Amino acid sequence: MTTRFPRRGITLHPHRGITLHPHRGITLMEVLIAIGILAVGLTSVVSLVPAGQSQAARALILDRGASMVANGLQDAVTYGLTRPDSVMFDANGSGPVWVFDPVVQRDAGATVLTSAIFPNAAGAFLKPAGIYSQPSNPAGNPSWQVLQLLGQGRDDILVSPGTGSDDPPVNRFDPTNGIRLFNGRMSCLFSVARADNVLTTSPGAGDVAKLTVVAFHNRNLADPGAGWLPVTFDGTTLTLQGAVPDKRTLKEIIRPGVVIYDPNKTLATNQYLRWSQVLMASVDSADGSVYVTFASPPPTAGGALPLQLLLDSVGMAEQMVVLEGSGPYSK
Numbered sequence: 001m002t003t004r005f006p007r008r009g010i011t012l013h014p015h016r017g018i019t020l021h022p023h024r025g026i027t028l029m030e031v032l033i034a035i036g037i038l039a040v041g042l043t044s045v046v047s048l049v050p051a052g053q054s055q056a057a058r059a060l061i062l063d064r065g066a067s068m069v070a071n072g073l074q075d076a077v078t079y080g081l082t083r084p085d086s087v088m089f090d091a092n093g094s095g096p097v098w099v100f101d102p103v104v105q106r107d108a109g110a111t112v113l114t115s116a117i118f119p120n121a122a123g124a125f126l127k128p129a130g131i132y133s134q135p136s137n138p139a140g141n142p143s144w145q146v147l148q149l150l151g152q153g154r155d156d157i158l159v160s161p162g163t164g165s166d167d168p169p170v171n172r173f174d175p176t177n178g179i180r181l182f183n184g185r186m187s188c189l190f191s192v193a194r195a196d197n198v199l200t201t202s203p204g205a206g207d208v209a210k211l212t213v214v215a216f217h218n219r220n221l222a223d224p225g226a227g228w229l230p231v232t233f234d235g236t237t238l239t240l241q242g243a244v245p246d247k248r249t250l251k252e253i254i255r256p257g258v259v260i261y262d263p264n265k266t267l268a269t270n271q272y273l274r275w276s277q278v279l280m281a282s283v284d285s286a287d288g289s290v291y292v293t294f295a296s297p298p299p300t301a302g303g304a305l306p307l308q309l310l311l312d313s314v315g316m317a318e319q320m321v322v323l324e325g326s327g328p329y330s331k
Contacts, residue, residue, distance in 0.1 A: 062257065065215040065315030068153050068186050072213035073319055076100075076190050079150050080126060082211060084204050085326040090114060090123035094202035096271055098124035100190040102148035104224045117228050119263035119305055121274070122202070124192070148221075153186030188215045193272035195320060200267050205325040210272040214259050215315035229253065230306035231260070233299050237289040238281075241306055251283050254290040259313040264303030273297050277316045 080086035081100055089098075092115050099114050099121045114123025126147055158181040159169035172181040191212040194203045203209050220226040230241040231254075238254055245253070260276045279295035296316070299307050 061217050061314055064153065064155065064186050065217065065257070066317075067155075068188055068215040069213040069315045069317035072151075072188050072190065072215070073211060073317055075150055076192075076211055076213065077321065077324075079146075081124075081190055082192060082209070082321050083324040083326070084202070086127055088125050088127050090125070092122060094124075095120070095122040096194040096200050096203065096267075097121045097274060098192045098203075100124045100126075100147060100151075100192075102151045102187075102189070103219070103221055103227070117224075118261055118308065120266060121191075121263070151188045151190070152182075152184040152221075153188075154180070154182040154184065156183040156185055158182060184221070185218050186215060187219050187221065188213050190214075191275065192321075192323075193274060195272045198267075200271075203323055205323055207323050209321055209323055210318055211321045212275050212316065212318045214275065214310060214313055216310070216312045217314045219312045227311045229309040229311055231309045233260075233292075233301050233303075233307055235298075235301040236291060237284070238278075238292050238307075238309075239289045240309075245311075250288060250290065251281075253311065254278065254281050254283070254292065254309065256281055257314050259310045259316050260299050261308040261310060262299035262303070263305045263308070264300040269300065270297075275316060275318070 076082060087098065090113055092113055097120065099118050101114060101117070101123070104114050104117055104123065114121055158172040160172055162168050162170060173179065174181055191210075191214075192203065193210050193212070194201075195208045195210045216227075229245070231238050232241060233239075238260075240250070240253070244250055256278055258278050258281075260278070262274050262276060265271055265274050273296075276297060276299045277295045278292050280293045282291045283289075284291065296318075
């Protein structure tokens with residue numbers, strides 16, 4: 001009689017003795033299939049890492065942009081941008097819409113006028129008076145340096161390694177003026193616009209105006225003529241006028257968060273609604289247009305003047321303010 005022990009892989013024969021039956025192993029094909037499945041899974045996981053890093057960096061930029069514009073609304077009032085007696089203008093004079101842009105207005109001669117970048121807007125400065133006066137400035141030179149300091153974020157400070165291995169990093173300072181050094185990757189510009197559809201004159205003390213702050217990330221702070229792209233809007237899509245800048249993509253340029261300046265909104269069309277922020281954007285690869293929706297009132301569709309897309313803009317905040325009268329800083 002033959003006795004089998006299937007679980008142990010043993011067969012007992014009365015004449016031949018014990019016969020061992022080794023368990024069936026894993027074939028080479030099964031190993032290859034398992035490796036293939038593992039490779040596909042790991043490839044999918046690895047491909048998500050750059051996307052996750054990109055989204056994390058984007059979230060950080062948007063968070064800093066939101067903080068920048070929120071602080072900018074308060075700083076504009078503190079520094080006197082809403083006090084007409086503290087403001088002076090470039091060669092084109094004043095008007096119902098002011099733009100304080102430290103990049104464009106870099107000197108008294110205003111080599112690049114604000115109106116060239118922002119049509120139908122006045123280029124505004126802070127007067128070199130009171131706390132803004134600087135002995136090194138020529139007479140009448142607006143203190144654009146102060147405006148640049150006001151419009152540049154300082155949350156990315158520069159540090160030096162500690163002297164010892166366990167010592168904390170040390171803040172770095174400008175040896176000339178003692179100001180703490182920072183990268184200033186976040187920056188902003190300001191706008192004050194008369195909030196009515198009656199007067200086209202320059203706003204004065206007691207008038208209601210809309211204060212706008214636009215934040216940028218890694219904006220070109222050295223070239224006043226850079227950072228502006230003309231676009232057209234037909235009611236649903238934005239289209240660039242001209243070629244896409246070098247080392248840029250259309251999806252990178254026209255994206256959620258970017259801000260559009262509309263020079264076509266004048267007295268009869270709500271002149272204080274010059275700024276619009278893109279909420280959603282979808283690129284049509286067939287004709288290079290971008291379908292967009294706006295978080296704020298949309299710009300004029302088919303206007304006579306091209307819209308200006310603010311390259312590298314990442315955020316915007318607005319609020320209604322009452323312009324202040326004269327004070328110690330406006331003497």
